[in-house]
Amino acid sequence: MRPVTTPAADPEKPEPDAAPPRSRAGAARRERGEQTRQLILETALRLFRERGYTETTMRAIAKEAGVAVGNAYYYFDSKEHLIQGFYDRNQVVHRAAVAPLLATERDFAARLRGALHAGIEANQPYHSFAATFFKSAAEPTSPLSPFSSASSPAREAAIAIFRDVVEGSDAKVDPELRAALPELLWLSWMGVILFWVYDSSPDQRRTKRLIDGAVPLVDRLVSLSRLRVLRPALRQVLALIKDVQRDD
């Protein structure tokens, strides 16, 4: 079985997994390898979509892609590593979905609400097996963990969305809080995702209610951050965060 070449594969796509900086080997061979890599990844994601994650076997992916099962392991350390591609894709979808809103709307609450809803919507089609993905992501040692270094780029991209939410808004935010806010909002977003994964209500209505209910509270809280009376409390909270992040 000869590997089938994909019609239009981007040869300069940066490799999301461990990309060994090969020195002076043949360029043509590398290109073919990259094609195989993309072929396997795309086939895997398609099958995940069609059948779900656990129901898709590595053998099925290999067969469908027309390669040997061992070949998939040449490009991806494990079945879980294939999920990273899924994350990257959804990240892009999320970003694109909020872009129009963030370009026009200036109200902080509206921006935040929009970002959260867009994020949920981007993931909606995959809710049924997002739980399985989540299971992998939950393991701290897993490269799929949102806190892992392997996920750093995706995490930074997600935080960037919330930075945009904050900085593009007309909200008056305490400057000390302003710096920490994007990451805090991202953390809240992780919480929403966690809730969403567990949410078995039809159309995940409860998650939407959670967002709609929590956003005004967050908005209020952020506004209050500038009150002089609350300064000490805010300082205390920020100090705690910094203290907890200290890595020793």
Added chain:
Amino acid sequence: MRPVTTPAADPEKPEPDAAPPRSRAGAARRERGEQTRQLILETALRLFRERGYTETTMRAIAKEAGVAVGNAYYYFDSKEHLIQGFYDRNQVVHRAAVAPLLATERDFAARLRGALHAGIEANQPYHSFAATFFKSAAEPTSPLSPFSSASSPAREAAIAIFRDVVEGSDAKVDPELRAALPELLWLSWMGVILFWVYDSSPDQRRTKRLIDGAVPLVDRLVSLSRLRVLRPALRQVLALIKDVQRDD
């Protein structure tokens, strides 16, 4: 699955985990079965402790217990189900560890802090492979999920600890908040556990700092709950919680 035949003889779905209340079968046999069950569970937990979860195979458990591998599956639906026993055990340890403090101390912050630290301490010896357990627990469909119905007894027991923390304290708490507080504290406890699982600092110092830093804030927040100005905000928060819990 269970042995074949007799769908009519035993109309009630037999509980896979907890001791099944079989109606009129032989008592001696049931007793022997219960012994086998305990033997398998204890052997499994011992091996988990000695070698870690993933490194312990079902075959090893069966061999060490002197039974066939299929026998373990007669009593436990899966390898993961064996973990529930671990949870129950730790629950008891946690409870016992806080009991002396809760019997004497009356200050809310001190009680809460004690409960959290005791909980972390009870889990400390298992931190290295708690991550693996956590991976299983994180899957919403898993019976090990802290939100699953299978975990209800353990969850209720855990919430009871925090109810004790609240009710045995001399803190003046808004009555509306008082009712919801134990569950909220339990939820925070889940957050602490989540943080702890991810905490790779030596001796999980960061988790301890998190507790020590967060408890005063919670204490302050609880005290403020009685202020008239904050009533509307409190109401809003409680309403959100209720709204989100609504299951439709």
Added chain:
DNA sequence: CCGCCTCCTTGAACGCGTTCAACTAGTGAC
């Protein structure tokens, strides 16, 4: 042209969790 190095590919094999048809033996009904 020839080796040779390296990237790429192969599929059998391994150990795992899990299943299942078959078997054993204690129990209750007659």
Added chain:
DNA sequence: GTCACTAGTTGAACGCGTTCAAGGAGGCGG
């Protein structure tokens, strides 16, 4: 006593993710 019933037990077998020794095949120095 006997016999049907069934909780309890067995271990081979299945399909899975993963590994690995072996084998191409393109490019480069000679």
